[in-house]
Amino acid sequence: MHLIVVGLSHKTAPVEIRERLAVPESRLGEALSRLCSYPGVKEGVLLSTCNRVEVYSVVDDIETGYGRIQEFLADTHLSLSSEQLTPHLYWHTGDRAIGHLFRVAASLDSMIIGESQILGQLKNSFEVALAHKTTGVIMNKVVKKAISVAKRVRTETKISEMAVSVSYAAVELAKKIFSNLHEKTVLLVGAGEMAKLAARHLIAHGVGHVRITTRTPQHAVDLADKFGGTAVPFDQFKDDMASADIVLVSTGAAHYLIGAEDVHRAVEERMNRPMFLIDISVPRNIDPAVRHVDNAFLFDIDDLKHRVEQNRAERVQEAEKAERMVLEEVTTMLDWMKSLEVTPTIVALRNHVDGMKRAEVDKVLARLSHLSPQDRELVEGLASSIVNKLIHRTMVTLKAEVNSSSGPAFVEAARRFFSLDRQSPSVQPIETCTESPSYQTESSAESGVEDPAPETSIHRRVR
Amino acid sequence: MAAVCFMITLVLYIIATVSFLSYSLRRSEALSQVSLGLTAVGFASHTFLLGARMFAASSAAPPSFSDALSFFAWMIILVLLVVELRHRIHVLGSFMVPLALVSLVSAAALPDTEPTLQPVFKTLWFHVTLSMLGAVGFTVAFVAGVMYLIQDRLLKSKQFNVLYSKLPALDFLDHLNQQSIVLGFPLLTLGIVTGALSAQFARGSYVSWNPEQTGALVTWLFYFIVLLGRLTIGWRAKRAAYLTVIGFACVILTLVGVVLKGHSTLS
Numbered sequence: 207m208h209l210i211v212v213g214l215s216h217k218t219a220p221v222e223i224r225e226r227l228a229v230p231e232s233r234l235g236e237a238l239s240r241l242c243s244y245p246g247v248k249e250g251v252l253l254s255t256c257n258r259v260e261v262y263s264v265v266d267d268i269e270t271g272y273g274r275i276q277e278f279l280a281d282t283h284l285s286l287s288s289e290q291l292t293p294h295l296y297w298h299t300g301d302r303a304i305g306h307l308f309r310v311a312a313s314l315d316s317m318i319i320g321e322s323q324i325l326g327q328l329k330n331s332f333e334v335a336l337a338h339k340t341t342g343v344i345m346n347k348v349v350k351k352a353i354s355v356a357k358r359v360r361t362e363t364k365i366s367e368m369a370v371s372v373s374y375a376a377v378e379l380a381k382k383i384f385s386n387l388h389e390k391t392v393l394l395v396g397a398g399e400m401a402k403l404a405a406r407h408l409i410a411h412g413v414g415h416v417r418i419t420t421r422t423p424q425h426a427v428d429l430a431d432k433f434g435g436t437a438v439p440f441d442q443f444k445d446d447m448a449s450a451d452i453v454l455v456s457t458g459a460a461h462y463l464i465g466a467e468d469v470h471r472a473v474e475e476r477m478n479r480p481m482f483l484i485d486i487s488v489p490r491n492i493d494p495a496v497r498h499v500d501n502a503f504l505f506d507i508d509d510l511k512h513r514v515e516q517n518r519a520e521r522v523q524e525a526e527k528a529e530r531m532v533l534e535e536v537t538t539m540l541d542w543m544k545s546l547e548v549t550p551t552i553v554a555l556r557n558h559v560d561g562m563k564r565a566e567v568d569k570v571l572a573r574l575s576h577l578s579p580q581d582r583e584l585v586e587g588l589a590s591s592i593v594n595k596l597i598h599r600t601m602v603t604l605k606a607e608v609n610s611s612s613g614p615a616f617v618e619a620a621r622r623f624f625s626l627d628r629q630s631p632s633v634q635p636i637e638t639c640t641e642s643p644s645y646q647t648e649s650s651a652e653s654g655v656e657d658p659a660p661e662t663s664i665h666r667r668v669r
Numbered sequence: 670m671a672a673v674c675f676m677i678t679l680v681l682y683i684i685a686t687v688s689f690l691s692y693s694l695r696r697s698e699a700l701s702q703v704s705l706g707l708t709a710v711g712f713a714s715h716t717f718l719l720g721a722r723m724f725a726a727s728s729a730a731p732p733s734f735s736d737a738l739s740f741f742a743w744m745i746i747l748v749l750l751v752v753e754l755r756h757r758i759h760v761l762g763s764f765m766v767p768l769a770l771v772s773l774v775s776a777a778a779l780p781d782t783e784p785t786l787q788p789v790f791k792t793l794w795f796h797v798t799l800s801m802l803g804a805v806g807f808t809v810a811f812v813a814g815v816m817y818l819i820q821d822r823l824l825k826s827k828q829f830n831v832l833y834s835k836l837p838a839l840d841f842l843d844h845l846n847q848q849s850i851v852l853g854f855p856l857l858t859l860g861i862v863t864g865a866l867s868a869q870f871a872r873g874s875y876v877s878w879n880p881e882q883t884g885a886l887v888t889w890l891f892y893f894i895v896l897l898g899r900l901t902i903g904w905r906a907k908r909a910a911y912l913t914v915i916g917f918a919c920v921i922l923t924l925v926g927v928v929l930k931g932h933s934t935l936s
Contacts, residue, residue: 382824385838477903480839501906503824516829520696 207248207546207614208268209344211306212275212297213260216317219294226283227291229254234331237282238340244274249345251335253310255327257317262307264344268299304348304539308532311352312359313366320365320521325356343614344546348539355535362531365524368517373404375513376484376505377411380452383482383503391415393450395443395464396457397429400486404454405433417450419443421457444468448475456486466495469502484510545621546614548604554626555597555604563593671725674718675777681711682742682770685762693763696831701759708766712746715773719743734927737797738776742769744805752845760835764812779928793867800860800885804920806853807892811917813846814910821907843906846913847899854892861885884923891916 214223229237234252241250241261249264261278265271276295280288298306309315313324332349335341341349360366369378384390392413394405397420409416416435419442420426426437438446447453447468457463464483469492473481483504485492496504545551567589571582600620607613621627685707692700722736749765752758820836823829836842864885865875876882895912898904904912 379824381838382820382833382836383839385841385844474903478906478908479903480843480906497825500908505827509827512827513829523696 207344208265208271208299209262209303209348209543210265210268210271210275210297210299211260211262211303212272212279212295213253213258214291214294214296215258215260215315217315218296223286223291223294224256224259226286227254227259227279228256229259229282231330231334234334235338238335238338240281241275241278242340244278246270247274249342250340251331251345251349253328253331255324258310258315260310262303262345262349264342272297301536301540305532305536307348307352308355308535309529311356312528312532313356314359314525314528314532318370319518319525320368320370322360322366325353328356329353342612343618344543347542351535351539355532358535359528359531363524363527365521365528368520370514370517370521372486372507372510372514373400373407375510375517376404376454377407379484379503379505379510379513380408380482381411383480384451387412387414389414390451391417391449392452392454393438393443393447394418394429394433394435395453395455395491396420396459396487397425398456398458398486401454401456401484402429404484404486408452408454409433413452417446419446447472451479451481453481453483454486455484455491457491459487459491460489461491462493463491464496465493466499469496469499469504473499473501486510545627546617548607548613548617551617551620551626552601552604555600555620555624558624558626559593559597563589671718671721674714674721678711678715678718679770679773679777681707681714682766682773685711686767686770689763689766693760693832693835696834698759701762704762704766705753705759708746708762709750712743712750715739715743715746735776735779737801738772738779740798741801741804741808742772742776744802745769745772745808748805748809756837756841758837758841760816760832760837761812764816765809768808768812796860796863796867798860799856799863803853803855803857803860804924806849806856807888807913807917807920810846810849810853810913811920813842813849814913814917817842817846817907817910818914821910839906843909846909847905850892850896850899850913854889854896857885857889857892861889880926880929881923884919884926888916888919888923891919 214227216224219227229252234254238250238252241247241252241263246266247263248266251262253260253262259279261275263271263275265274275297276288276292279295280286280291306315311325311328313320313322316324328349332341332353335345369375380387380390387408390413392405392408392415394401394416397418405416416430416433417438418426418429418433418435419438419440420429421440423437423439426440429435430437444464447464448471450472453464455463469481469483473479478501481502483492483496483502485504485506488507490506492504492506494504494506496502567586571577571585574581574585577585600623604616604620607616685704688700688704688707692704719740722739745765746769749762749769752761816836817839819832820839820842823833823836824839864882868877868882869875876886895904895909895916898912899909
């Protein structure tokens, strides 16, 4: 039983290779079934996004498993020979495979560090694998853990907090001027793509009113319909500016459309309420002299880009924190993997019941002090015999299933039934044999993750 | 007992100040909870201190200036904790706790001057309490104004540094500024009225134009104009922030006037 990952990503393969290897979602299930039909491949999850194609698998033997998965990848696209493919492939096993999955899920391996789509894509791939029953105890646990690690990284670091796109940076800045975007009005001048995107972001963050003006009146009306706003005639928009809290400009004009005087007048009309002006046009459409107008805050495309650069750098810093978390989580995962080995489980079970027996016998014998040594032995013999009979089938089954594919499942079950994970293999006092709290929290955490939330997964399929 | 309480409060406020200041300069959010915890414990100890002083002082004795300053510091922390609970703006502590600390230190450093007026019907207590509450309002307005000016400067110069990311939105600060003045102004008005009444009872004249009274009236007039300007001709945002900073200087000068008056009558 070995965990292995084989794949390629934007870091190792050019887009020409990635696009040919990518598996569309409709064919994911079929590909997974094919993967698991290879001898020696026990479990499999296939993660295919525009930036990576990776196969996570549980195999009997590392070397042959690697060969099989390579074969599988080459077969996925017949025009791609193994020779073309191999130089781009990376592969990891054991702790490094787990670490890799955790890093991918937490978006530490992404092109844009901290982007959130990858987690949805991973959940999606996992759902498909679950539906086609190509995962088992190990894969289920590892992927679920990867999802929870990703969530932990997102809540405990600021990795995905800061805007890393120009249009989103506009929203971030707006929030430093207006604490509450509801009831605020945005005026869209011109309809450049980036401005439309920024407007969309602003609306998504609650901006209440949208006013749109373009040189072609019909265009403005169409856009107004689309955004649920109102159209403003182009020659009147300057008079209308005072009603706008946020002005987003991106037209093809080669000169300044809005001068410092216009803004000054608008701010005065607004009784000095702050105004946020964003100029995404090149050449610029708002006179840079607006910077000197009090209570008007002008940002041009370079300012936004600068902000984005800064945020990227900050994300890299946060990523270091996240890497430490991943290392931590890999260690706990490895401990669990180790526990799945049969021999330590048998030893632990033996010790566990012996401890239980010892304590009970001692308790009884303390009260039956009048017994003769022979009778005492009899009592002990009775206890031993009951205990041995009780665990006999478990022991036999565990030994028999050592090498079967469901071995880990049996081990996991035995560990849970006898709550062995709270203890070291040495003899433990009886008190710890009661319901173990760690088991409870673990299972509840799992059931939380297990719930795949189908309504949200639809959104994640977009990419 | 009171001395021990005072020392505990002082030490906690000092540590909280250091902690809050380093919080505002560092990217990590971790210090905010520590700083707030220290402030809250300091506040509890401070409350106990004030309670003990209240209990010890007979109601007939006039409030001393150092008690008034200690009360002022206590109110500032109270406002900080309330705003923090409602809006979760940790960086506010970086500005307010140092002010409370300065006030508490001055309370200890200033000689214990007794007021010149003999208390009649406890009006002096009302006068001191109300005036101090008014001053707290103006202090919060001042803090909001300073924060506004910093954030305004950072946005204008496009310096997206740590402080930028921690300071709240401009319109929130402007709103806080307005609310504090709207609350502080009537309190100061009542404080001045009760002060004048006390003076009338004690000396037979409402106003004697000593530094304290002159300062108070100038301050009152100033904030009256600021408030009027905001409500009628749009003196908000940056201008309001500047004005409240100037207004705070008036408040401080008035308090200095109170101390001077105390000295002049002593000598």
